[in-house]
Amino acid sequence: MALTREQILATNGARVMKVSVPEWGEDGEVFIRVCSGVARDRFEERAARAKLSGKIDYVGAKVGLVVGSLCDKDGKLLFKYGDEAAVNDLDSDVLDRLFCEVQDFSGLGVGDVEEAAGNSDSAGNGASGSNSLSPKAAVSPSVN
Numbered sequence: 001m002a003l004t005r006e007q008i009l010a011t012n013g014a015r016v017m018k019v020s021v022p023e024w025g026e027d028g029e030v031f032i033r034v035c036s037g038v039a040r041d042r043f044e045e046r047a048a049r050a051k052l053s054g055k056i057d058y059v060g061a062k063v064g065l066v067v068g069s070l071c072d073k074d075g076k077l078l079f080k081y082g083d084e085a086a087v088n089d090l091d092s093d094v095l096d097r098l099f100c101e102v103q104d105f106s107g108l109g110v111g112d113v114e115e116a117a118g119n120s121d122s123a124g125n126g127a128s129g130s131n132s133l134s135p136k137a138a139v140s141p142s143v144n
Contacts, residue, residue, distance in 0.1 A: 021098070069102040
């Protein structure tokens, strides 16, 4: 049976996963959701701007994806775009871990991450350079 427009739009559509964050409280847990179309578009837009400008810009490359993925148990985002600066002031180890979780959960390969920072090679093979954004980049295969 084919779904209708209304049925599709009535669904949240987001898969949600619980992540432990003990640094944020004794029983600290947050939820992340698979990147929405908007979050992924923002991430890819950053890659396109970096490629056109030729500048590698690491500031905010991770936090934008985290802000676009932290949610409640029902998949409703906790932050809005514009909250990146406040979130970026949080513990970098926690943000790195959450970024990696979002990256894995959303199927973003290392090549996607490198490209978002403007640090991909011209062959586009997803190989990571020494200035990798992802702490797991050296061992994570690209899913592209």
